[in-house]
Amino acid sequence: MRETRRSVCPHDCPSQCALSVTVEDGRVADVAGDPTHPFTQGVICGKVHDYAERLYAPTRVPTPLRRVGAKGEGRFEPVSWEAALEEIAHRWRRIIGEWGGEAILPYSYGGTLGLLQYWAGHPLFHALGASQLDRSICIATAYAGWAATLGTVAGNDAEQLVDSELVVLWGINASHTHINLMTLVKRARKRGAFVVCIDPYRTATARSADLYLQPRPGTDGALALGMMHVLIAEGLIDRDYIGRATLGFAPLAESVRAYDPARVSGITGLSAEEIVSLARRYGATQASFLRVGIGLSRHDNGGATCRAIACLPALTGAYAHPAGGALLSSSRSFGLDLGALERRDLMPAPTPRTINMVRLGRALTDADMRPPVKALYVYNSNPASIAPNQELVLRGLAREDLFVVVHEQHLTDTTDFADIVLPATTSMEHVDLYKSFGHLYVQLAEPVVEPVGEARSNWHTVRLLARALGLSDPHFAKDEPTLIREVLASGDPTVEGITYERLREERAVRLNVGRPYLPFANGAPTPSGKVEFVSESMAGLGHPALPTYVPLVEGPDNAELARRFPLQCIVPPNRFFLNSSFSQSDLLRRRQKGPSVFLSPVDARARGIEDGETVYVGSARGGARFAALITEDTRPGVAVIEGIWWSKHQAGGRGVNAITDDRLADIGGGPALHSNLVEVRKL
Ligand SMILES: Nc1nc2c(c(=O)[nH]1)N[C@H]1C(S)=C(S)[C@@H](COP(=O)(O)OP(=O)(O)OC[C@H]3O[C@@H](n4cnc5c(=O)[nH]c(N)nc54)[C@H](O)[C@@H]3O)O[C@H]1N2
Ligand SMILES: Nc1nc2c(c(=O)[nH]1)N[C@H]1C(S)=C(S)[C@@H](COP(=O)(O)OP(=O)(O)OC[C@H]3O[C@@H](n4cnc5c(=O)[nH]c(N)nc54)[C@H](O)[C@@H]3O)O[C@H]1N2
Ligand SMILES: [Mo]
Secondary structure, three states: OEEEEEEEOOOOOOOOOEEEEEEEOOEEEEEEEOOOOOOOOOOOOHHHHOHHHHHOOOOEOOOOEEEOOOOOOOOEEEOOHHHHHHHHHHHHHHHHHHHOHHHEEEEEOOOOOOHHHHHOHHHHHHHOOOOEEEOOOOOHHHHHHHHHHHOOOOOOOHHHHHHOOEEEEEOOOHHHHOHHHHHHHHHHHHOOOEEEEEOOEOOHHHHOOOEEEOOOOOOHHHHHHHHHHHHHHOOOOOHHHHHHHEEOHHHHHHHHOOOOHHHHHHHHOOOHHHHHHHHHHHHOOOOEEEEEOOHHHOOOOHHHHHHHHOOHHHHHOHHHOOOOEEEOOOHHHOOOOOHHHHOHHHOOOOOOOEEEHHHHHHHHHOOOOOOOOOEEEEEOOOHHHHOOOHHHHHHHHOOOOOEEEEEEOEOOOOHHHOOEEEEEOOOOOOOEEEOOOOOOEEEEEOOOOOOOOOOEOHHHHHHHHHHHOOOOOHHHHOOHHHHHHHHHHOOOHHHOOOOHHHHHHHOEEEOOOOOOOOOOOOOOOOOOOOEEOOOHHHHHOOOOOOOOOOOOOOOOOOHHHHHHOOEEEEOOOOOOOEOOEOOOOHHHHHHHOOOEEEEOHHHHHHOOOOOOOEEEEEOOOOEEEEEEEEOOOEOOOEEEOOOOOOHHHOOOOOOHHHOOOOOEOOOOOOEOOOOEEEEEEEO
16 A cells, blocks of 8 residues: 655654655655655655655664663663663662762753654653753754844845845855755845855855855854945845834944954955945845854854854845845744643752753763762763763763663664664654744654554653652653643634644644734833844843954964964764664765865875875874865865764764764854864874
């Protein structure tokens, strides 16, 4: 029997595609983009197109497993769900008795963005009084910077950029990470839009733009301030918008006088002419759309950068134009009540401590932690691969006295360290509700096939754990449809009329936000109600009241470190993996060729490195081995390592995050993943 069923891509990607899944004899046979979905438009990436390979991979966890080998070895024997749950409940009870609930740490992130499975663990760990996890690894800094200027994390509707005259893809490699945006960009370009891409290396996205600008990593804040300098000096601003919708124009104008094109050229490595001409182009139209990536925020100064960029459309009035404005993320356009899933009220008083997920290695190895972390429960994440300061993370995971449970679909680098592995369902096997951080549609996906083996969803597993632990709150008795109804019912007017029943029928429903969607047409939900060039809330937190540029902590201005580690190294996503997901796939690993580092010919020559040779890329933390890929696409002084390979597929057993640091960026508690100084040597 062959039929087509509808689903939603669960992965941590702004496209959140609507899928059309062909099921044959109860198994997924083929996956395509839903042609009727206004954002997906029938286009999906190569990763998800081959999803059947992921569902039925040899790495799939079929049953609960118990460790029989040493930590890190990944040797297990199958056990029943009952035995696994009993053992977990027993160990946790003992740990809570001896050390208190805070000795348990949940660790989860973006394995699925389905709301039920993303938030599944919160009520359980709140009820246990476990340490809270600050889920900061991706967006925290970018969102904090954006919200400093705009009061929220919303932006103009990406669909509106089709009518723009100027599209700026700023620190986003959408050809890899958000291909549905490129569908819109291509349409805009066909209608005459001029497309600019700003990125430290020439990406696939840069190649499809009309103009490519190559700043030094971490200098975009200075570029934005330089653009403001030119816009204001040349009167390319909308005095009406500034007057009615912004706060602090006069002090901003005063402060950006210091960012003249010559100075900004010295900081960014762009020429003064490039800076002036970009500003003039930007000031020439209000139909200008800035699509800003999260990537550029993953620097020491990333929050300040996002904050500065968010000011630009307020100077020209583009926020009020139906084809203008800016978008970093549409996340908070969705007025869903996630409190109904998180259930903070289940937490004991006083509120348990919070541990920043960026600093997992420290939390697991710090001898002064009171109480120490004695149990780790990982789901929706692969910290052994994706968390920075990998040496420290691995040392922590290898602790004999740390009880590690991993709920996973696949046997990953992290499951190698588990005492117990629990098998997880995929989005094709469980029900979930989806928002998006790139578009404005709420979506529902119901299972299209039966679970593989004994896999269970995160929420199902949490309910079983709650029962094994004797937790009696009625919340743990709720089934998935009940939770979906609750989340939808208590939302704000943006989701009014969007019900479970309607979603079962229509699958994707647009938020009630109107068209065009212009959230900042007349101001912003900041304390002043205006777009804030000057922010008292930032000043209150000890940050400058005005947007500023601060050089990277770990960058060329750090002369002492730069002597030993002279190259900047950025670590953006690759095309065929999604963070470390899909690294399990033989097919996609082959397409991705192998872990490599892009080096400019100048830097390679200076080190006697030939194309394809194995090199060691090392930072002050540690390092890993890569094949050198010598290319003019990156500038001298900047090395690029795309993607996160599972360390077990990498020679030497260490991955890219052995290089990165767990240092936090300026605001929001996110990581400075791209602010690395390294040296590269032949092996
Ligand atoms: N194929 C694929 N798709 C993905 C992912 C993946 O791993 N693979 N990851 C998903 C996830 S979790 C996320 S959060 C999003 C990520 O998507 P975003 O973070 O929004 O953006 P990216 O597309 O990663 O692009 C980041 C770009 O920023 C550039 N960059 C780095 N430093 C700077 C800088 O200082 N200035 C400027 N201008 N640019 C800089 C990098 O070179 C890179 O090209 O993508 C999602 N989609
Ligand atoms: N060097 C470097 N490091 C990075 C980044 C980078 O660009 N470069 N990007 C950072 C960013 S933006 C992010 S978001 C993080 C991402 O970090 P993670 O969120 O850990 O992302 P993944 O590597 O995709 O791992 C997700 C895991 O969840 C599992 N999973 C999927 N669905 C489910 C489910 O329903 N239940 C359970 N129990 N498990 C499930 C998958 O099999 C997968 O192994 O990485 C960060 N780390
Ligand atoms: Mo992310």
